[in-house]
Amino acid sequence: MQLVIVESPAKAKTIEKYLGKDYRVLASYGHVRDLPARDGSVDPDEGFAMEWETYADKSKQLKAIADEAKKADRLILATDPDREGEAISWHVQEVLRNKKALPKEVERVTFNAITKPAILTAMAQPRELDTDLIDAYRARRALDYLVGFTLSPVLWRKLPGAKSAGRVQSVALRIIVDREREIEGFKPQEYWSVTADMEQDGTPFQARMVKYKGDKLDRLSIGDGKTAEAAKQAVEEGRFTVVSVETKPAMRNPAAPFTTSTLQQEAARKLGFSASHTMRIAQGLYEDGAITYMRTDGVQMDPSAIQDARKAVATRYDGSYVPDKPRIYTAKAKNAQEAHEAIRPTDFSKDRAGSGDHARLYELIWKRALASQMASARLERTTIDLEDATSQHGLRATGQVVIFPGYLALYEEGRDDEGDEDSRRLPRMSEGATPAKKAVNAEQHFTQPPPRFSEASLVKRMEELGIGRPSTYASVIQVLKDRAYVRLEKNRFFAEESGRLLTAFLERFFQKYVNYDFTAELEEELDDVSGGRAQWQAVLEAFWKDFKPRTADVMEQKPSDITAALDEFLAPYLFPEKADGSDPRLCPNCGNGRLALRGGKFGAFIACSNYPECKYTRRFAQPGGESGEDSGPEVLGQDPDTGLNVERKSGRFGPYIQLGEGKEAARASIPKDVELDLEMALKLLKLPRVIGDHPETGNPITASIGRYGPYLAHDGKYARLQGTMEVFETGMNAAVVKLAEAAANSGRPARGASREPLKVLGKHPRTEAEIKLMDGRYGAYVTDSETNATLPKSIDKDQLTLEEAAQLIDARAAAGPAKGKGKKKAPAKKAAAPKKAAAKKPAAKKAPAKKASE
Numbered sequence: 128m129q130l131v132i133v134e135s136p137a138k139a140k141t142i143e144k145y146l147g148k149d150y151r152v153l154a155s156y157g158h159v160r161d162l163p164a165r166d167g168s169v170d171p172d173e174g175f176a177m178e179w180e181t182y183a184d185k186s187k188q189l190k191a192i193a194d195e196a197k198k199a200d201r202l203i204l205a206t207d208p209d210r211e212g213e214a215i216s217w218h219v220q221e222v223l224r225n226k227k228a229l230p231k232e233v234e235r236v237t238f239n240a241i242t243k244p245a246i247l248t249a250m251a252q253p254r255e256l257d258t259d260l261i262d263a264y265r266a267r268r269a270l271d272y273l274v275g276f277t278l279s280p281v282l283w284r285k286l287p288g289a290k291s292a293g294r295v296q297s298v299a300l301r302i303i304v305d306r307e308r309e310i311e312g313f314k315p316q317e318y319w320s321v322t323a324d325m326e327q328d329g330t331p332f333q334a335r336m337v338k339y340k341g342d343k344l345d346r347l348s349i350g351d352g353k354t355a356e357a358a359k360q361a362v363e364e365g366r367f368t369v370v371s372v373e374t375k376p377a378m379r380n381p382a383a384p385f386t387t388s389t390l391q392q393e394a395a396r397k398l399g400f401s402a403s404h405t406m407r408i409a410q411g412l413y414e415d416g417a418i419t420y421m422r423t424d425g426v427q428m429d430p431s432a433i434q435d436a437r438k439a440v441a442t443r444y445d446g447s448y449v450p451d452k453p454r455i456y457t458a459k460a461k462n463a464q465e466a467h468e469a470i471r472p473t474d475f476s477k478d479r480a481g482s483g484d485h486a487r488l489y490e491l492i493w494k495r496a497l498a499s500q501m502a503s504a505r506l507e508r509t510t511i512d513l514e515d516a517t518s519q520h521g522l523r524a525t526g527q528v529v530i531f532p533g534y535l536a537l538y539e540e541g542r543d544d545e546g547d548e549d550s551r552r553l554p555r556m557s558e559g560a561t562p563a564k565k566a567v568n569a570e571q572h573f574t575q576p577p578p579r580f581s582e583a584s585l586v587k588r589m590e591e592l593g594i595g596r597p598s599t600y601a602s603v604i605q606v607l608k609d610r611a612y613v614r615l616e617k618n619r620f621f622a623e624e625s626g627r628l629l630t631a632f633l634e635r636f637f638q639k640y641v642n643y644d645f646t647a648e649l650e651e652e653l654d655d656v657s658g659g660r661a662q663w664q665a666v667l668e669a670f671w672k673d674f675k676p677r678t679a680d681v682m683e684q685k686p687s688d689i690t691a692a693l694d695e696f697l698a699p700y701l702f703p704e705k706a707d708g709s710d711p712r713l714c715p716n717c718g719n720g721r722l723a724l725r726g727g728k729f730g731a732f733i734a735c736s737n738y739p740e741c742k743y744t745r746r747f748a749q750p751g752g753e754s755g756e757d758s759g760p761e762v763l764g765q766d767p768d769t770g771l772n773v774e775r776k777s778g779r780f781g782p783y784i785q786l787g788e789g790k791e792a793a794r795a796s797i798p799k800d801v802e803l804d805l806e807m808a809l810k811l812l813k814l815p816r817v818i819g820d821h822p823e824t825g826n827p828i829t830a831s832i833g834r835y836g837p838y839l840a841h842d843g844k845y846a847r848l849q850g851t852m853e854v855f856e857t858g859m860n861a862a863v864v865k866l867a868e869a870a871a872n873s874g875r876p877a878r879g880a881s882r883e884p885l886k887v888l889g890k891h892p893r894t895e896a897e898i899k900l901m902d903g904r905y906g907a908y909v910t911d912s913e914t915n916a917t918l919p920k921s922i923d924k925d926q927l928t929l930e931e932a933a934q935l936i937d938a939r940a941a942a943g944p945a946k947g948k949g950k951k952k953a954p955a956k957k958a959a960a961p962k963k964a965a966a967k968k969p970a971a972k973k974a975p976a977k978k979a980s981e
Contacts, residue, residue, distance in 0.1 A: 128149065128150075128151055128195075128198055128199050128200060129149060129150050129151070129199060129200060129201045129202075129203060130150075130151050130152075130153065130192075130195050130196055130199035130201070130202050130203065130230070131143075131146065131150055131151070131152040131153070131203045131205050132152075132153055132154075132155055132192065132202070132203070132204050132205060132206065132216070132219050133152060133153075133154055133155070133205050133206060134154060134155055134156065134157050134206050134207060134212070134215060135154055135156070135157075135414055136154040136156070137414040137415070137919075137920065138154065138241055138414050139152040139153055139154040140152075141241055141414075141416060142205070142241065142246055145243045145246045145247065146246065146250070151195055151199070153188075153191060153192050153195060154188070155185070155188065155189075155192070155206070155215055155219055156185065156188055157215070158182070158211075158214070158215055158218065159181060159182060159185045159188075159189055159215070159218050159219060159222060160179040160180060160181050160182065160218045160221075160222065161179070161180065161182065161268075162177060162178065162179065162180070162268060162269075162272050163178060163180040166276060168180075168272060168276075169269045169272050169273055171273070171667070171668075171671050171675070174664055175269050175663075175664050175667050175668075177265065177268075177269060179218070179221075181222065189222055192219065192222075192223070193222075193223060193226045193228040194228075196223050196228040196229065196230055197228045199230045200230060200232065201230055201232040201233075201234065202220075202223070202229065202230045202232065202233045202234070203234055203235075203236055203250070203253065204216035204219060204220065204233070204234070204235045204236070204256070205235075205236050205237070205238070205249070206219075207237075207420065207422070208237035208238065208239060208420055208467055209260075209420075209422050209423075209467070209598065210260045210263055210264050210267075210657060211264065211422075211598070212237070213235075213256065213257050213260040213261055213264065214260075214261060214264035214265075214268075216235055216256060217256055217261045217264075220233060220256070234253035234254070234255070235253065235254050235255060235256050235257070236249040236250055236252070236253050236254070237249060239419045239420050239429075239467060239468045240413075240416065240418070240419045240420070240473045241413065241414065241415075241416040241473075242416050242473050242474075245473075259656065259657050259658065259659040260657050262656050262657070262662075262663040263653055263654075263656040263657030263663065265663055266653055266656050266663035266666055266667060267653055269667055270294060270649075270653075270667060270670065271293065271294055273667075273670075273671065273674070274292070274293060274294045274640075274674070275291060275292070275293055277674070277675065277678050278292045278637070278678060279291050279292060280682075281678055281681055281682050282629070282632070284682070284686070285632075285681065285682070285684070285686055285689045286628065286629065286632050286689070286726075286731075287686075287726055287731075289625065289628070289629050289632070290610050290625075291610065292629065292633065293603075293606070294640075294646070294649075295594060295595040295599065295603050295646070296603050296606050296607060297629070297630070297633055297640075297641050298594050298595075298641050298643065298646045299585070299589060299594065299595070299603050299604065299607060300607055300612050300613065300622075300626050300629065300630055301630050301633070301634070301641050301643075302580070302585065302588055302589065302592075302594075303579075303580055303585070303607075303613055303620045303622050303626070304622045304626060304627050304630040306577060306579060306580055307579070307621070307622040307627070308700070309576060309577050310576040310577065310579065311700075313576035313577075315573040315574050315575070315576075316347060316350075316573065316574045317350055317351065317571065317572070317573055318346060318347045318348075318349060318350055318571075318572050318573070318574065319349040319350070319351070319352065319354070319355035319358075319569055319570065319571055319572065320335060320336075320346075320349070320569070320570050320572060321335070321336040321339075321349065321355060321358045321359050321362060321567065321568070321569050322334065322335045322336070322567070322568050322570070323335075323336075323362055323367075323522055323564055323565075323566070323567050323568075324564075324565040324566040324567075324568070325367075325524075325562045325563060325564055325565060326562060326563045326565055327554040327555075327556055327560065327562040327563070328554055328555075330553075330554035331565070332524050332526070332551065332552075332553050332554060332562075333524065333551070334367075334511070334513060334522035334523060334524040335522065335523060335524075336358060336362060336520070336521070336522055337512075337521050337522065337523040338514070338519070338520055338521030339358050339361065339519075339520055340361075340519055340520070341518075341519050347574075352569075352571065355569040355571070356569060358520075358569070359567050359568070359569040361515075361519075361520050362520060362522070362564075362567045363564075363567045365515030365516065365517070365520055366515060366516060366561065367513040367514065367515055367522055367561065367562070367564065368513060368514065368515075368516075368559060368560070368561050369511060369512070369513050369556050369557065369558050369559060369560040369561070369562070370512050370513065370514050370558065371510075371511070371512045371558065372509065372510075372511050372556055372557060372558060373509070373510045373511075373512075374507055374508070374509045375507070375508050375509075376505065376506070376507055376508075376530075377505075377506040377507070377508050377527075378503045378504070378505060378506070379503060379504040379506060379533075379535070380503045380534075381454070381498045381499050381500075381501055381503070381533075381534040381538070382495065382498075382499065382540045383426035383456040383469065383499055384426060384428055384456070384469035384470060384471050384495055384496040384499045385469060385470040385471075385492060385495050385496070386423055386424055386425065386426060386458075386469060386470065386597060387406075387421060387422050387423055387424070387470070387597035387598055387600075388424075388586055388587070388590045388597035388600065390405060390409065390421065390470055390491075390492070391405050391406070391582070391583070391586050391597070391600060391601065392541075392583040392584075392586050392587055393491060393495070393540070393541055393583070394488060394491060395581060395582045395583035395586075395618075396541035396581075396583050397491060397541050398484075398487055398488065398491065399618070400484070400488070401582055401601075401604075402582050402586060402600055402601035402604050402605075403601040403602070403604070403605050404484070405488065405601070406421065406601045408484050408485055408488045409421035409470070409488060409492075410920075411481070411485055411919070411920030412480060412481065412485055412488065412489055412492075414920060415480070415481065415919045415920065416473055417472065417473060417477075417480040417481065417489055418470060418471065418472055418473060418480075418489065418492055419468055419469070419470055419471050419472075419473060420467060420468070420470070421470050422597075422598040423467040423468065423469060423470060424458060424467075424596075424597060425458045425467045425468055425469055426456040426457070426458050426469045427455065427456055427457075427458065427468060427469060428456075428468060428469055428471055428496070428499075428500075429468055430453075432468075432471060432475070433453045433454075433500060434453075435474075435475045435476075436471075436475050436496065436497055436499070436500040437449050437453065437500050438475070439475040439476060439497060440497060440500060440501050442476075443497075443537075444501075444536065447502065447531075448501050448502050448533060448534075448536070449500075449501070449502065450500070450501070450502045450503070453500065454499060454500055456469075456499070469496070470492055470496075471492065471496035472489070472492060472493045472496060475493070475496070475497060477493075478490070478493055480493075481919070481922050481923075482922045482923045482926040482927065482928075482931070483922075483923025483925070483926045484923065485920070485922065485923065494537055494538040495538055497537060497538075498534040498537045498538035499534075501533055501534035501536075501537065502531075502533040502534065503533050503534070504529060504531065504532055504533040504534060504535045505529075505530040505531040505533065506527055506528065506529055506530060507527070507528045507530050508525070508526075508527050509525065509526050509527070509528070509553050510523065510524075510525050511523065511524045511525075511553060511556055513562075524551075524553055525551070525553075526551045526552050526553035527551070527552075528552060528553075541583075578619070579619040579620055579621065580619065580620045581618050581619055581620070582604060582615075582618070582620075585604065585620060586600050586604075589603075592643050592646075592647055593646075593647030593650055593651070594643065594646050594647060594650065595650065596650070607626070610625075610626075611623055611625060611626075612625055612626030612629065613626055624731075624746060624747045627747070628693075628731050628747055631693055631696060631697055632689075632693060634696070635692055635693060635696045636677075636681050636689075636692075637677065637681075639673075640674065649666075649670070652666045653666065686726060687726075689726075690724055690725065690726045690731070693724055693731070694723050694724035697724065701724065701733065701747075702722065714735040714736075714737065714741060714743050715743065716735060716741055716742075716743035717735060717737050717740070717741040717743065719737070720735035720736045720737035720738075720741050720743070721735070721736040722734070722735060722736075722743075723736060724747070731747040732744050732745065732746055732747055733745045733746070733747065761774065761775040761776075762774055763775055763784070763803070763804065763805045763808050764805035764808075766786055766809065766812075769786070769787070771786055771787050772786075773785075773786050773805060773808050773809065773812070774786075775797070775803065775808070782796075782797045783795060783796050783797055784797060784803070784808045784811060784812060786812050793812050794812075795808075795811040795812050795814065795832075796811075796832070797811070798811075798832060798837075798851040800850055800851050800852075801851050801852070810855055811832075814830075814831045814832060814854065815829040815830060815831035815840070816829060816830045816831065816854060816855065817829050818830055818839075818857065818858070818859055818862050819859045819862075821841055821842075821863065821866075822859075822863065824841075824842060826841060826842050827841070828840070828841045828859070828862045828863075828866070829841070830848070830853070830854040830855070830857055830862070831854065832851065832854060835847075836848070837849075837850065837851055837853055837854045839857070839862050839865055839866055841862075841866050844866060844869070844870060845869065846862075846865040846866045846868070846869035847869070848865075884899035884900055884901050885899075885900045885901060885902055885907065885924065886899070886900040886927075887899050887900075888900060888909070888927070888928075888929045888932050889929045891911055891933050891936065892929070892930065892933055893933065893937070894911065896911035896912060896913070897911065897912070898910070898911050898929065898932050898933060898936065899911075899912075900924060900927060900932070901915075903915075903917075906918065907924040909927070909932040909935055909936060910936070911936050913940075914936050914939050914940045915939070916932075916935035916936045916938070916939035918935070
């Protein structure tokens with residue numbers, strides 16, 4: 128028996144079907160070991176020795192792998208064809224070696240697609256584990272661990288409110304913060320454009336002014352309304368004649384097939400997917416055998432795939448859309464070890480796969496890969512210049528005509544920003560023509576700051592700078608969002624104040640390690656390790672000898688010294704010069720105090736030096752105090768029971784109300800869906816509200832507001848409420864009903880109980896049996912009451928069609944009984960055999976029990 132190890136159970140099931148009875152395929156369910164989250168897991172003094180720990184939730188699966196490995200003649204490690212896949216194989220091998228369950232013959236195979244030809248070809252070409260890739264994995268993992276576990280404690284002690292920093296994460300955050308600074312420091316410049324609406328032979332077009340009083344104009348030449356009106360009048364009074372018509376042929380070539388990075392960018396632009404969502408969907412398509420491996424820097428396609436693509440183009444269009452020679456693309460990635468085949472469909476004859484988001488992403492991949500082997504688009508670009516009789520004023524019209532669409536008939540690459548006006552179509556004109564002038568317009572404009580990053584443009588920028596690796600971009604971006612260092616609004620990243628402060632801290636005290644060039648150079652060194660051109664411990668040693676002393680130096684500084692240094696470093700941002708020349712640090716509340724950065728339990732803020740007499744504060748991320756100032760608590764009134772002031776204040780988590788002072792003070796957050804006055808403030812401060820005793824249990828039902836919003840509580844069970852006012856208005860009857868409904872919805876049906884289908888799809892088109900969509904323990908499945916078929920990841924249950932369900936059931940029925948069912952019959956036969964009695968002896972029974980516990 129030969130044991131094959133892959134990462135995912137979906138892959139294991141498919142591959143075992145392709146390989147046959149002599150093979151047993153098991154899944155590791157991803158990584159099986161990692162560095163423990165504690166100090167000492169990497170020891171720089173011992174050659175960066177690493178202490179690995181098995182994931183607790185993988186022990187059962189590893190035992191199953193070890194049990195099968197003891198019976199196997201050969202172990203085949205068939206995890207993904209990248210650095211992480213190589214690392215998983217190495218970890219599995221080491222675990223089996225430690226358990227003394229490693230077969231004598233161990234081989235590594237890789238494949239780029241989960242199709243039968245790809246699997247069988249890979250099995251015929253085994254190799255050894257790639258030690259260079261494993262060393263690169265160890266170097267990256269150790270580096271990330273050392274940065275995180277050395278720098279994070281510094282942050283916790285010296286920068287209140289900071290959560291963590293990372294080698295790539297912090298540099299990605301700096302990119303977003305730098306763009307925020309550019310936007311804030313941008314000074315818009317006024318400019319005007321003068322355009323003429325014209326017409327020739329019934330075809331309208333627009334021309335813009337490019338010459339005024341004999342001088343050429345660029346975009347910013349006309350800077351005020353007075354000049355613009357004079358230029359407009361000159362165009363209105365002039366009679367413009369065509370003085371030149373320049374037509375140039377142009378070619379546009381298709382983009383290369385997708386890499387991990389370009390797939391994330393294009394899916395964000397065209398489908399609105401986040402990077403992490405794109406990778407999840409692509410993973411499902413890969414495991415279903417629909418596309419090739421989705422973590423790649425390569426842009427080349429297999430020669431056989433190129434031929435299949437060219438045939439598909441000829442079938443779909445005609446011979447003119449197929450270029451004379453196959454298109455060959457060259458990867459820009461420096462690391463040849465990780466530059467695999469581009470992302471493409473495994474079968475170009477299939478223009479659809481899956482449903483829902485899976486279908487949308489597959490279509491994008493299919494179109495991009497197919498278009499990459501199509502003919503170039505042929506265009507005609509035209510520029511028409513017009514002048515008045517004096518030749519002192521000139522207009523220009525530009526346009527573009529598609530002569531032959533080529534690949535544009537199928538696919539056009541998206542853009543982050545709008546293009547120019549070249550795509551406008553122009554009427555045919557020749558020199559001497561005098562098109563009719565319909566209207567002249569003068570429009571005011573202002574230069575715009577650079578746009579905030581979208582996920583697509585951030586991924587593109589990180590790749591341009593050489594920061595991180597495309598396969599990690601999704602997780603890096605997700606960490607920034609999870610840590611609340613950034614927020615995403617209308618698909619654009621905004622830096623939160625915690626992210627800005629962390630970036631400022633790192634730039635001030637660890638400038639080298641958030642430098643773009645340094646980070647990119649370190650990535651190149653790590654690539655050299657995976658390419659066998661550098662030794663991993665030497666790379667770590669070079670980094671550690673500078674990094675460790677720097678962190679120790681910062682750790683010795685007092686928090687007040689850190690805050691003072693940040694105050695000075697951030698002064699141009701926090702206290703910009705005022706137009707009237709007055710002191711930007713002068714407190715606007717008391718008139719003589721000095722404003723400065725202060726550190727608090729929940730982060731940084733700006734405060735007056737005359738505290739506590741002057742309680743002026745403002746949040747860190749409000750430069751110049753132009754908005755959002757907080758001159759201290761606002762007294763809403765007095766509590767009639769205690770006579771104490773009820774105050775509205777601002778804190779780290781937003782506005783809140785407070786009754787009293789010190790540790791005895793009562794506080795409550797202010798919900799966004801209420802209008803705050805004294806009456807509402809007193810209600811909020813008295814929460815939770817007791818509605819009454821439950822009629823069945825006699826225990827109280829309470830209503831309150833928690834981390835996830837308003838809710839009801841009773842005997843440790845909860846029910847959500849729709850709005851804050853329901854907390855104060857819900858009565859006993861409504862509360863009992865809501866709690867009962869919540870309990871019913873959260874519970875699963877009892878074992879063996881009948882369950883209602885999610886949907887009745889209809890009768891099987893071939894057997895007439897009714898097909899139902901069900902929710903099972905391991906996910907959704909379809910059944911005709913005789914055969915159950917699990918839905919692949921690429922099919923959205925909400926968009927499942929009757930025909931798709933029927934095909935799944937037919938395929939499952941054709942495959943025969945599940946292996947699990949066959950195994951259930953074996954014990955029944957043994958139970959009936961006479962030898963079973965001997966097995967019941969106490970000694971025979973105890974021995975296996977002891978082995979199992981060991």
